[in-house]
Amino acid sequence: MNAENSRHTRRFDHRIQAARGRVKKFFGRATDNPRLSAEGRRDQIVGNLKQAADKVRDAFRR
Numbered sequence: 001m002n003a004e005n006s007r008h009t010r011r012f013d014h015r016i017q018a019a020r021g022r023v024k025k026f027f028g029r030a031t032d033n034p035r036l037s038a039e040g041r042r043d044q045i046v047g048n049l050k051q052a053a054d055k056v057r058d059a060f061r062r
Helices: 003-030 034-061
Strands: none
Touching: 003 034
């Protein structure tokens, strides 16, 4: 796998992590489960931070 495919795979994984976090947060709130909601917020934040780091990394590559 070349670097370009690796970068796209990594970006996709980070988007999936953020989306998974949004779903967990939603179900945590819907079921009144604060632990699940907190896990969802954490996953969403981590995914978003990784996406931002990828954008910064790409900006310095160009």
